[in-house]
Amino acid sequence: MVSRSGWKSDSGVTFNSWAAGARQITYYNYPMHPYRFSVRVSRTFILLILGIAGASGQRSAQAQTYHVTDLGTINTNTGVISSHPTGINNAGQVSGYSYSGTSNHAARFTNGLVEDLGVIPGGEISTGWGINGLGDVVGDSQYSVNGGSIRHAALFRNGTVTDLGFLPGWGNYARANGINNLGEVVGHSGTSLDTNVTHAFIWDEMNGMRDLGTLGGAYAKAFSINNSSKVTGRADTGGGFGSNFHAFIWDAAGGMRDLGVIAGSSSSGNFINANGHVVGWSSIAVDNRHHAFLHDGTTMHDLGAIGDNDFFTDRSEAYGVNIHDVVVGTTYRPYQGGAAYAIAFVYRNGEMLDLETLVDASGADYRLYTATGINDAGQIAVDAIKISTNQSRAVLLTPTGTATPAPTPVPTPTPVPTPTPNITPSPTATPMATPTPSITPALTPTVTPAPSATPGSTPTPIATVTPEVTPTPIATATPSAAPSATPALPPAQPLNISTRARVQGGESALIGGFILTGPNPKQVIIRALGPSLGANGMIGALADTTLDVYDASGQLLISNDNWEDSQRAQIEETGVAPSHVLESAIVVTLSGNSAYTAVVRGKNGEPGIGLVEVYDLGLAANSKLGNISTRGLIEQGDNVMIGGFIVGGNAAERTRIVVRAIGPSLSGLGLSNALLDPTLTLHDSNGSVIGTNDNWRDANQPEIAAAGLAPADDREAALFASLAPGAYTAIVAGKANSTGVGLVEAYHVQ
Numbered sequence: 053m054v055s056r057s058g059w060k061s062d063s064g065v066t067f068n069s070w071a072a073g074a075r076q077i078t079y080y081n082y083p084m085h086p087y088r089f090s091v092r093v094s095r096t097f098i099l100l101i102l103g104i105a106g107a108s109g110q111r112s113a114q115a116q117t118y119h120v121t122d123l124g125t126i127n128t129n130t131g132v133i134s135s136h137p138t139g140i141n142n143a144g145q146v147s148g149y150s151y152s153g154t155s156n157h158a159a160r161f162t163n164g165l166v167e168d169l170g171v172i173p174g175g176e177i178s179t180g181w182g183i184n185g186l187g188d189v190v191g192d193s194q195y196s197v198n199g200g201s202i203r204h205a206a207l208f209r210n211g212t213v214t215d216l217g218f219l220p221g222w223g224n225y226a227r228a229n230g231i232n233n234l235g236e237v238v239g240h241s242g243t244s245l246d247t248n249v250t251h252a253f254i255w256d257e258m259n260g261m262r263d264l265g266t267l268g269g270a271y272a273k274a275f276s277i278n279n280s281s282k283v284t285g286r287a288d289t290g291g292g293f294g295s296n297f298h299a300f301i302w303d304a305a306g307g308m309r310d311l312g313v314i315a316g317s318s319s320s321g322n323f324i325n326a327n328g329h330v331v332g333w334s335s336i337a338v339d340n341r342h343h344a345f346l347h348d349g350t351t352m353h354d355l356g357a358i359g360d361n362d363f364f365t366d367r368s369e370a371y372g373v374n375i376h377d378v379v380v381g382t383t384y385r386p387y388q389g390g391a392a393y394a395i396a397f398v399y400r401n402g403e404m405l406d407l408e409t410l411v412d413a414s415g416a417d418y419r420l421y422t423a424t425g426i427n428d429a430g431q432i433a434v435d436a437i438k439i440s441t442n443q444s445r446a447v448l449l450t451p452t453g454t455a456t457p458a459p460t461p462v463p464t465p466t467p468v469p470t471p472t473p474n475i476t477p478s479p480t481a482t483p484m485a486t487p488t489p490s491i492t493p494a495l496t497p498t499v500t501p502a503p504s505a506t507p508g509s510t511p512t513p514i515a516t517v518t519p520e521v522t523p524t525p526i527a528t529a530t531p532s533a534a535p536s537a538t539p540a541l542p543p544a545q546p547l548n549i550s551t552r553a554r555v556q557g558g559e560s561a562l563i564g565g566f567i568l569t570g571p572n573p574k575q576v577i578i579r580a581l582g583p584s585l586g587a588n589g590m591i592g593a594l595a596d597t598t599l600d601v602y603d604a605s606g607q608l609l610i611s612n613d614n615w616e617d618s619q620r621a622q623i624e625e626t627g628v629a630p631s632h633v634l635e636s637a638i639v640v641t642l643s644g645n646s647a648y649t650a651v652v653r654g655k656n657g658e659p660g661i662g663l664v665e666v667y668d669l670g671l672a673a674n675s676k677l678g679n680i681s682t683r684g685l686i687e688q689g690d691n692v693m694i695g696g697f698i699v700g701g702n703a704a705e706r707t708r709i710v711v712r713a714i715g716p717s718l719s720g721l722g723l724s725n726a727l728l729d730p731t732l733t734l735h736d737s738n739g740s741v742i743g744t745n746d747n748w749r750d751a752n753q754p755e756i757a758a759a760g761l762a763p764a765d766d767r768e769a770a771l772f773a774s775l776a777p778g779a780y781t782a783i784v785a786g787k788a789n790s791t792g793v794g795l796v797e798a799y800h801v802q
Contacts, residue, residue: 116400118407118432118449120415123161125445126150126168135159135166137433137446138191139182139230140372140425142607146433147183148424148446149191158191158208161446169208171195172215178206181239182230182276185609186573186643190216190228190237203227205239205255210573210643219253219261228255230276230283233601233610234619235641238264238274238283252285252302258622264302267310274302276323279610281618284311284321284330299332299347303618311347314354319345323372323425326611331370331379344370344381344399355399358383358406368397368404372425372432375608380407380423380432396423396434407434407449418447428608562652564664568642570675574668575641577623580612580652581663583632592691594660597652599636604647612636613655628667644675661691686715686727686786686794693784695796699775706774707800710761712748713784714795717764727792730784732769737779745769746787759801772801 123146125135135150146161150168158169158180171178175195183189189208193215194201205216205228218226219241226241235256242250252264252274266272269288277283283302289310290296299311299321313319316335324330330347336354343366344355359365370381379399385406396407407420422435432449568574578601582594601609615623615630615637622639623629630637634655642648652664686693699707711734715727734742745751748763752772756762763770769784784796 116410116430117452118411118415119452120411120418120436121448121450122418122438123148123446123448124164124166125443126157126159126166127153133441134444135161135446136435136444137161137424137448138180140427140431140433140448141183141185141187142427142429142609143185143187143603143605144427144429144431144448144450145183145187146425146446146448147180147189147191148433149179150446158189158193158206159446160187160189160208161448162187170213172204172206172213175213176201178208178213180208181228184231184235185233185279185603185607186641188231188235190231190239192227192239205237205241205253205261207231207237210571216255217261219251219263223249226253226261229274229285232277232279232281233640234279234281234622234638236277236281238277238285240273240285242271252283252287254283256622258625265308267298267300267308269296271297272300272308275321278324278326278328280326280328280612282324282328284324284332286320286332299330299334299345299352301328301330301347304620305617312352314343314345314352316340318342319352321347322370325373325377326375326428326608327377329373329377331373331381333369333381341366342369344368344379344383344397344404346370346373346377346379346399348377355379356404358395358397358404359385362386370399371423374426374430375428376430378426378430380426382422394421396420396432396436398423398426398432407432411449412452415447415449418445420447420449423449562662562664564650564652564666565647566650566666567647568644568675570673571644572674573641573643573670574673574675575639575670577626577628577637577639577667577669578650579615579628579630579663579665579667580636580650581630581632581665582654582660583634584630585661585663587632592661594652594654594662595658596634596655597636597662598655599638599664600651600653601638601640602649602651606649609648610638610640612638626667626669639669641670685725685791686730686784687791688786688789692786693794693796695782695784695798696779697782697798698779699777706776708772708774710756710759710799710801711771711773711782712761712763712795712797712799713745713769713782714763714797715765715786715792716767718793718795720764723793725793727784727786727794728790729767729787730769730794731787732771732796733783733785734771734773735781735783742773742775742780743771745771755801759799761799761801 123135125133127133135148137146137148139147148159148161149156150159150166152168155177156179157171158178160167160169169180169189172193172195175193178191178193180189180191191206192203193206193213194203202224204218205226207214207216216228216237218224223241223243225243226239228237228239231237237255240250240252250271250273252272253261254264255261264272264274267287268290272285272287274283274285281303285300286297287300287308288297296317298313299319300308301311302308311321311330314334315337319334320332321330322332328349332345333342334345334352335342343357346353346355355368355370357366357368365384365386368381368383370379372380381397382394383397383404385393385395397404398407407423417439419437419439420434423432424435425433430451434447434449436445436447438445578599580597580599582597586593598613600611603609613636614633615635616633619639623637626639650664652662654660711732713730713732715730718726731746733744736742746769747766748756748768748770749766755772756770782796784794786792
């Protein structure tokens with residue numbers, strides 16, 4: 053739907069302009085999308101074709117339909133009122149840019165709220181090109197220097213704009229195109245951003261901006277990075293970037309690898325999903341035409357085009373793909389005079405569909421010309437024209453019908469339930485940023501656990517629950533986390549949390565929930581251990597773990613199978629790298645005032661005993677890890693649930709803690725195999741029993757009730773204790789050797 057008069061593609065194709073019957077609209081400082089099929093654009097475009105016979109056609113017979121939501125604009129007064137989307141995360145937040153009244157500014161669109169993300173200090177213009185699962189946006193910002201202007205890559209996070217600079221030796225222009233949940237940013241830097249004289253880069257806070265190299269030629273651009281730190285883009289293969297460039301995939305272990313082409317000489321990787329599958333466009337060796345593709349890790353699949361088989365309409369480009377391999381992008385329909393206009397598409401179940409034919413009545417006033425991203429829930433960010441005002445608008449398409457479901461490789465876990473309404477348990481689908489005022493949620497882990505947390509270091513049995521239970525499996529820090537490396541402890545507060553339990557499939561996965569309280573982001577490391585437990589004498593330990601981290605809405609943020617596959621150097625620097633290559637670990641910076649869930653499973657559904665741990669890597673941040681709850685299957689012997697935590701502070705300080713063992717009340721929340729009568733035993737680091745409880749009303753009832761932490765069922769267990777600094781273990785078992793799914797929780801009581 054954009055005028056192609058004078059447009060020239062990367063393949064050297066010049067497109068014809070449209071005939072009469074179009075309205076005209078003027079853009080101000082319109083930036084070119086970093087991975088759209090690159091074109092040279094003027095300030096004035098013919099954007100909207102009205103009254104085209106057959107343009108919208110009949111609504112598709114496909115079951116899936118969409119509701120259209122206008123995401124709004126920064127400027128709501130007069131003059132230019134426009135917005136454009138560039139990406140979407142699993143929470144439905146959309147990155148993009150909008151005219152602010154004086155110039156374009158980067159924007160984030162969230163549930164009807166349009167946030168002006170500002171500019172680099174001293175800057176005038178900014179654009180948002182990508183967004184991660186935490187709501188961080190990346191892009192670029194322009195400012196004036198000596199009568200000219202330059203652009204630097206920019207990170208927009210928590211109200212602050214960070215200048216990421218540019219790649220040394222590659223001009224003074226840079227654009228950030230993508231960011232993952234680890235805070236790693238990719239983009240390109242060069243003498244001019246909209247030409248091919250650029251190099252691809254990756255940036256993180258620890259290492260700064262680094263060159264990703266090329267495919268043997270001189271130039272490259274990086275457009276997207278997933279949570280496994282795999283990058284896609286396009287790079288010169290040696291024949292000159294203007295005509296011979298290929299889509300690539302890059303990771304730290306293998307470097308840059310050529311994904312090839314459908315046919316011809318050129319391709320571009322525009323987005324990479326959580327499975328490592330890449331979408332983009334490739335030449336098809338017919339009149340320099342190009343088609344959208346999906347590369348599944350082995351094969352580049354031609355997705356075709358909707359338009360007629362001619363020079364102008366036999367074209368498509370893909371810009372987004374979700375975990376189900378549903379693809380979105382742009383294709384073309386014919387217009388009179390041999391020209392074409394752009395339409396947004398969705399590709400699913402082997403068919404490319406015009407999105408305009410799939411929207412309900414809410415989309416009647418919009419022309420949808422480019423789908424820029426799709427999340428795992430099927431929501432689609434679309435660049436559109438509001439017909440009644442001739443304004444460019446970012447819109448969100450939300451599924452309303454029922455499509456044929458695609459397989460779901462990573463199911464959303466059952467959230468850790470909330471037994472009572474007056475407390476803040478582990479994450480559920482409702483964000484819980486503000487705990488009950490009388491309680492400060494417990495357990496802010498530290499990087500270095502206490503010496504007793506090393507498996508096998510304390511032969512004294514922790515518990516008298518069963519002869520098989522020992523304190524050693526609670527935390528498994530490597531020797532690099534020796535006491536000599538322990539930093540000075542902060543004022544009295546709970547630190548490091550870890551829980552061990554039997555891991556099976558479905559409801560019996562090991563699920564650890566925590567809340568990050570406070571306004572600032574915090575870096576943590578989350579670990580899923582299994583094989584190292586077996587190496588330390590644990591019979592039936594998981595042989596191979598997987599780890600998934602979800603936000604409060606149940607959307608997947610990041611996954612890991614084997615910790616050395618990604619972030620190896622970053623994990624090793626924490627001092628708590630897992631000791632076995634088949635264990636999982638993730639270092640991630642999380643937004644404040646949010647709830648998160650870590651789910652540990654056995655690879656390929658294999659059962660066994662596993663351990664989930666969270667460590668705080670940012671104790672100086674104005675936020676802390678609060679209320680850690682873990683849910684898992686409680687059996688007998690070594691397969692009871694063992695939760696460990698460390699209390700910090702000096703020897704004279706005491707921290708008041710409530711520990712709870714929840715079971716029967718989980719049945720009321722839809723759990724079919726809840727533990728009917730849990731028991732709770734609390735031990736210190738020497739294995740000595742601090743307290744035991746069967747039914748919570750039998751001990752410390754006034755203190756527990758006053759804290760607002762009374763369990764919902766009288767059969768559930770709870771203990772109140774004032775603890776000195778040190779390591780502690782809570783063991784949850786079933787009364788009379790009963791089994792079922794239970795929950796262990798710890799709270800810091802003010």
